[in-house]
Amino acid sequence: MPDGRPLWERPGLRTVAGDTLRPGGFALTDRAAEAMDMMPGWRVLDVGCGLGATLGRLRARFGARAYGVEFSAEQIEKAKRTGMVRGKGDCLPFGDGTFSAVFCECVLSLFADPKTGLDEFNRVLEAGGFLALSDLCAPDDDGAGAGSCADRAVSFARTRTMVEEAGFEVELVEDHSRLLRDLAAKLVWVGESGCGCNARGGLGYFLMIARKKGWTHV
């Protein structure tokens, strides 16, 4: 009988992706933190933090004071980490200008309304704060419906426009589609071939670093 749970709650994904539950593991987390010159003591929020792997990584490797928001009570229970709170990414339980950086890794495409989510990311960031966004992208905007992250993925151009309209300036964009293909292939090896990662042709994966407007260069 097919496993009806979403991919991120199935054991097959954890087997091949570890606790990060996303393409590339920590590679893009580290890349983003290094690209923004993350300093010890920064307050950082990971939206859709899953099992909290990114929190542990940013604390241990970069000295960040990292917090996470996760909607799934099951993931929070499994994670057993400090600094995680249950909540929705488009209604963050934090005050304005709280964080120096917000991470959203392989999650934005699952939002019912990504625009509202990006507005929230902007609100909780201080002026000049960084957004590290990694996600799937599609060759067109025909998705954006219900289903897996792959079914819902929109074009990179549309995501970039939404990010800029939410008050960010895009500083870096990188194509990491190979990481998505690698993960999809590993899922085939463990028998999760019916998952979303390769269910829609032409999908890609990107990393974007953007910065909240309202800061001055020195």
Place this chain on the structure above:
Amino acid sequence: MSVIQVPEADAGQWRCATCDEELALRPVELEYLDSLFNVALPACPKCGMVLIPENLALGKMNQVEHLLEDK
């Protein structure tokens, strides 16, 4: 890199034709295009020759190749 276990990779009663040793599962690195996978496969403990069972070659391995070729 963690080792991927696949049920199709069963050593069964296979023996190495050259060494006459029973095959045993061991981690094998499979490289295709730019991707590398560490999969447990039956191999000869003496000469290292690896057996890829037919149902694995025609099944998951074929699927992975098509996926990486983006077909």
